[in-house]
Amino acid sequence: MKIAIGCDHAGVAMKNDILPLLEALDVEWEDFGTKDEESCDYPDFGEKVAEAVSSGSVDRGVLICGTGIGMSIVANKFPDVRAALCSEDYSAKMSRLHNNSNILVLPGRVINLDTAKAIVKSWFETEFEGGRHQKRLDKITSIEKRLNK
Ligand code: RB5
Secondary structure: EEEEEOOOOHHHHHHHHHHHHHHHHHOOOEOOOOOOOOOOHHHHHHHHHHHHHHHHOOEEEEEEEEOOHHHHHOOOOOOOOOOOOOOOHHHHHHHHHOOOOOOOEOOOOOOOOOHHHHHHHHHOOOOOOOOHHHHHHHHHHHHHHHHHH
16 A cells, blocks of 8 residues: 655654554555654645545555644545544544545644554554445535535
8 A cells, every 4th residue: 555644843753753663564655744843834745645645646645733633624625535633543443444534644742652653553454344334425525526516
């Protein structure tokens, strides 16, 4: 699986810490920045990762900012993006099983690294259940199409 990963200055440390775990999970990643702790604007990096997921150039994405809220707002503007902000691994797992989430958003200033690693592991190891959940996702797609007309 190939993913795009991105963050703002509040997420750089956590991003760098989870890259080795991605390798261990056999996930190929492209880092869309930011790459240092100089203050920057999260929409610039959320946009790059969400665009890559929305266009299909990568399979999934990971975004990190301070609370995860800004990145979630940006990512969920993009067609076919289902970004899930997760602070614990149960929600990460459920976001895959039921919502087929394709961007994982982590709150770099809210959770510790061990929790982040547990979330990442669950999220990459869990597959979408389909069935009745697909019908619900189809309804979201219909709403998206109606609003974009
Ligand atoms: C940056 O200070 C902070 O606002 C950002 O990382 C994020 O938490 C926004 O939602």
